[in-house]
Structure formats: structure tokens, C-alpha cells
Amino acid sequence: MTLLRVRDLSKQFVIRGQGGLLARKASFTAVDQVSFDVALGETLAIVGESGSGKSTTARIAARLLDPTSGSVEFEGEDISRATGKDLARFRNDVQVVFQDPFSSLNPRYTVERIVTAPLTYQGIAPKGGRRAFTRELMERVGLNPDHSQRYPAQFSGGQAQRIGIARALAVNPKLVICDEAVSALDVSIQAQVIKLLMRLQRESGFSYIFIAHDLAVVRQLSHRVAVMSKGRIVELGSRDQVFGEPRDEYTKTLLAAVPRINPEWDRRRRLSKGRS
Numbered sequence: 001m002t003l004l005r006v007r008d009l010s011k012q013f014v015i016r017g018q019g020g021l022l023a024r025k026a027s028f029t030a031v032d033q034v035s036f037d038v039a040l041g042e043t044l045a046i047v048g049e050s051g052s053g054k055s056t057t058a059r060i061a062a063r064l065l066d067p068t069s070g071s072v073e074f075e076g077e078d079i080s081r082a083t084g085k086d087l088a089r090f091r092n093d094v095q096v097v098f099q100d101p102f103s104s105l106n107p108r109y110t111v112e113r114i115v116t117a118p119l120t121y122q123g124i125a126p127k128g129g130r131r132a133f134t135r136e137l138m139e140r141v142g143l144n145p146d147h148s149q150r151y152p153a154q155f156s157g158g159q160a161q162r163i164g165i166a167r168a169l170a171v172n173p174k175l176v177i178c179d180e181a182v183s184a185l186d187v188s189i190q191a192q193v194i195k196l197l198m199r200l201q202r203e204s205g206f207s208y209i210f211i212a213h214d215l216a217v218v219r220q221l222s223h224r225v226a227v228m229s230k231g232r233i234v235e236l237g238s239r240d241q242v243f244g245e246p247r248d249e250y251t252k253t254l255l256a257a258v259p260r261i262n263p264e265w266d267r268r269r270r271l272s273k274g275r276s
């Protein structure tokens, strides 16, 4: 079942030159005619060099930013038209986990207040009370539930990212957008958080849009991969196709830069090269 349907999405930013009020304006196309679907329960990775338009695409999909043109449908509804209750439901169903947990968590709030805040805004009382709800969520993401009254600064980077994930899960989302969510973490911590993200998806069946520039990470957890370059999707296919038999020249260059960690993919790539 298609959860998210993005069609012909474009985003132009207006850039002002120097020179105060008389400065000339120019427009810059950050996202150019991008289309993709995300099915329920799948992980679509969006990869590409810095500045290729990955985050802008994701921010539009989460309605944090309006597109210049194109459409985004969530469960068949055009989200640009959603207002009131429909918009509130969409904001629940789609959660975003950002790269830097410390700047996306309020430093003056305890973990309990952070993870229950999305419910508080909606006037919903967590089942079993705030304390029990927070403890359960903390256990789910591998944090010590006895630390629910601590502040973000009292946690390591990896633990803080788990708080961000717990906050996203608090409202039972259908789609979680991870925007470089593991990029700032040490490799060993990164591996633990990736395992956690995969386990949570198996348990709850939600979808991910997983934005990353690290292809080794994407290889581990994606079902399908979209490769972006200069605002456009240059290749979109299953993980095995994109990694094993890339069609686009830019994808091939990107893959050539990845350390070889999976001999099976290498073998398939060599075989596919031999065929052509």
C-alpha cells in the first residue's frame, strides 16, 4: 500500500545578492521535478552529495516547507491542502529525526517532558500516566528508564539520538523521516542506532525515509534507494539493483567511493560488468 506519493516536486529558493534593498534577486532550483512513492513498512533511502536536495525534499514531504510546484499525497490526501484536524493527524503520522539531537531537543526539558510533549500539545493523557509511558518508551529505544528526569546534556550523542527517536515514536507515526540521523555518531554507536531503527520498524511496521550520504549505512537498512544529484533523482530502484547493477553514471561514481564491505555485492557488480 502506498503511504506517501510525491509527484513532480520542485523547490526554488530566492537568493538575494549583496547590495541592500537594491540587490538583484535570483532563483535557485534546489529540487527539480522529483517523484517517488513510499510504501507502508518500507525504507526508502535518499542518497547523494551535499547540496543535492535531499533535506529540502524531506522537509517538503513533512510539510515543514512548501514546494514551488508538485504534489505530496499522504494516504491519498493532498497534504498541502490539509488544515485543522487533518493537518494535526498528518503531523502525528509523519515524524522527523534530525542529525543533531542536542539542537533538536529542548535543553531545559527532562526526557519525560520531551517525549510526552507531542501528546501534551494535543491534550492527550498518556496511557498509564506520563512516568510509566516514558519508562516504556525509554526501554523500547534502549535507554535506562530510571533516567527519565535527566536533561539532554546528561546523555551521550548516541543516547540523545535515542531520545529523539523515542519522541518520534511517542505518537505512533506511520512514517519516520531520518534526516542524516546517524551521520554525527561514532561508527560503533551508529551501528547500534541502525540496529535499533531496524528493530523498531519490524515491531511497528512504519515506513522510513532515510537520508544519508553514507552509502555503507544505506546498504544495511534500505529496501529501495533514490539517488539525487543537483536536485534531481537520477536513479531509483531496489537496494540490490542500485548497489549491484547501477545504471546511472553518477550512481556508479558514488558507489566507487564506498569502501568495499560486502563481497557479495562486489561479486554481483563484477558479474554485471562482465555481462555488459
Ligand SMILES: Nc1ncnc2c1ncn2[C@@H]1O[C@H](COP(=O)(O)OP(=O)(O)OP(=O)(O)O)[C@@H](O)[C@H]1O
Pocket: 013, 014, 015, 028, 030, 048, 049, 050, 051, 052, 053, 054, 055, 056, 057, 213
Ligand atoms: N532556505 C534556503 N535558502 C536558499 N537556499 C537553500 C535553502 N535551503 C537549502 N538551500 C540550498 O538548496 C540546496 C539543496 O540543499 P539541501 O539541504 O536540500 O541538500 P542536501 O542534499 O540535503 O545537502 P546536505 O547533505 O549537505 O544536507 C543547497 O544548495 C542549499 O544551499
